[in-house]
Amino acid sequence: MTCMNLDAIGRHYTIITTPEEYHAYQSLYKGTVLPLQHDGYTLGTTRNIILDYARAMGQTWIWMIDDDMQHMKRFKEGKRRLSSFRILESLEEKIQVLPITQAGLERPSNYPKQEKDRTWNVFCGGFTAIQVQKIGDIRYDGTTLFYEDVDFCLQLLLAGHCNVRFDHYTYVTPTCGTAIGGLYELYRSHTQEKHHSIMAMADKYGPEYMHFRMINGVSSIVTHWYKFSGQREAL
DSSP states (O other), X not given: OHHHHHHHTTOOOEEEEOGGGHHHHHHHOSSEEEEOSSSOOOHHHHHHHHHHHHHHTTOSEEEEEOTTOOEEEEEETTEEEEEOGGGHHHHHHHHHTSSXXXXXXXXXXXXXXXXXXXXXXXXXXXXXXXXXXXXXXXXXXXXXXXXXXXXXXXXXXXXXXXXXXXXXXXXXXXSOTTSSSTTHHHHHHTHHHHHHHHHHHHHHHHHHHEEEEEETTEEEEEEOGGGGHHHHHTO
């Protein structure tokens, strides 16, 4: 779905895919298709391959986008309006003039939750822009199956970088996260791995930056993004 939307606006893009899906993507879409060496990479490892490729190609900013984006939405004049992927251009204009290393869009489940159009130093995932030449040796965690995007954001902020989430822009997917559809089957079939990821995150960052909770028997983490308010107020 993401590829169809990018093809519709004539935007060049690169697809990183598993070997078994390589020919299907190559035959259906106009973007450059690069197969991974083999199946079984974690999301974190795959995202690192994308970062390495972008840097090797001399790119400065990239969009890292999941492949199931159906539409984009913009909150304007009190209404939610469907938009084409062409609004990426207006977002890029905003990104170029801000003192940030990463940018993201609001998650569909929260959109729009407030009148202000942006939030500084917070989670950005799913649909994110990264200034790849500026992140140094910061990498996605490839050792766990889950929360690699939360970990990446925390690494950036703890290293003194800033990010921004554009709260009046979001994306539409069939279903997101742990709800039925989307990543539901992955979460359901890897409950122990998810718990391991949560414990690894809690051990890595400690209670200052996150805590563990259970809701209806489902384990999750709560990240203390407010800890980075000092960086936010300095902008």
